[in-house]
Amino acid sequence: TLIMSHRRFIKKKIWPAIPNPESKFQGLFTVYGGDFREWLGHTNGSLWLRPAFFSSEECPSPLEVLSELSLCSQLPT
């Protein structure tokens, strides 16, 4: 076992595991053929907000011009 662990140690030194972004996109190419949105929807729960749903600003309400009907006699003195 000593030799085995020694070999593992050497291997780890020369050929250590390296970080690879691929593991964070599992299934993106193989299962979803690169369709990011499809992949997201399936990896992140059902609720993936749609861009259209995102513009929470309402359209300005139609505006009306207000005119004053008042005549001089109606004004408080």
Next chain:
Amino acid sequence: SGKRTPIPSSPASSSPKGLEVRFYLADTNQLEYFRDCHTTEDICVESAKRCLISPLCHNLFSLYDETNDLWYPPNHEFKITEETSLTVHYRMRFYFKNWHGTNEGQPQVWRHCISKLRGGSQNIPEGTPLLDAASLEYLFAQGQHDFQKGLAPLRSPQSEVDQHEMENECLGMAVLAITHDSMNRDIPLTTTNTNEISYKRFIPESLNRNIKQRNLLTRMRISSVFKKFLQEFKQRTVQDSNISLYDLKLKYLATLESLTWDLGSEVLEPVSLSISPDRDLCNGGYHGYYNQSQGQSKDPSPESSNDMQVQVTGTTGISWRKKPSNDAVIPKEKNKAKKKFDDKYKKEKEKAESWVVFCDFHEITHIVIKDATVTIYRQDNKRMELQLASRARARALSFVALVDGYFRLTVDAHHYLCKDVAPSSVARNTDDGCHGPICTDYAVHKLRQEGNQEGTYILRWSCTEYQFIIITVVCRELDLRESRMVTQYKNFQVEVSPSGFCLYGTETIRPTLRELLDHLAGQSLRADNIEFKLIRCCPPQPREVSNLLVVTKKQ
């Protein structure tokens, strides 16, 4: 995009003259002030306009002093003289975890939506999204900055395997950022381009330093594996499958949340912390803490002790804990010690994470700042008292402004908890009986609730423009076809400018909103063919529900 603040045009960028407000958006120039007095709130409005952030989302942002790790309260006055040399950052301060709704198991976050009030059917969404497009854009730029510069520190890895996973994730973040960057700048996605781009600028500086210490062979492998993947990603996802900038941003920010330990939370370390009147009451299971800990032995006992931490987050409110004794880092120990370490670490971590909730924002009645002491009062008369030391006053204001801001976002959009930090706009709106940027749906809903009498009206700031106030009035009109009176809601616009409050489409202008309305109330008014009077104003009520409020829990 958004890697860094724009490079100031002046060469003396280290000590700018006046006040400089920096943005994380790459193509947005800083704001500069050289004279006069300006409040944080006014500067934030100017900043929001520059970044196209809507009035609805503008209250998520504030001004941050990176050097002292301090936020300016909204009513802070910057008195700018010739000696002034100050740089602040415009940042999203108020953050609600899982606003994107993609982290399962966490409560979702919405803006209140009218269909919920009406008791709408099940398939209607519970609310509308928290952020507008420009806020999302800004948050993405800020998130990248924080990730790369270490302002959003990565969570501690739980094991060697976890650490490796986190490194993978960091490189994944780089793939998302690089792709977003090149799509945003419309750089053709050619092979040569990919070869020039390195992950180095797009991962946390700490990780980059760590990778630099590995041997040349390893670094070359990392680099080539990264490029190979980026190439495939660009080809198959971007070119063949039409990925959107929006999806990239959301994935990036959702991942950032899981990769860091405290995104959107602020932690304060007071010199002492006490909860009174009674500690036993505090542990009385009110928030379920007692049940978990099964007794008092594990209880950090906050009654006037030091070494405490107080945390504020949008979704959990105010909590406290004993400061964890050692920041758990993975030690370079031998394998046999490893399992033991992992177990110990796990326990440490559980203990460390056991924040005790003091209160939700709903439970706070008011906050008092006196000298270096902040006291938060709860509805049941319990209070939390924090003693602050360094820069006590500024830190107290920064902290209270945070709680007060969350209070307005989750409990009551139109009131404040502490006068010392209250934005002047809130006080002004209260005086005028004017609502914040509530949407038409809520205005109409409120008028109905108030009885729908002819001449009843609501004042509210526009959801989309900063300089408009809208008057929504109940009118009655004869429907000729049905020959009966029908109710209508008419919207009129008031433009706010330095010269006064001007009624849209008329010459009528008055120095204050109050004076304008007093004037109009004395008139008979006409719009289209309807005649009416302004009779009764409906001001905001305490804790009134509207689209200004964020719902953070399943109710």
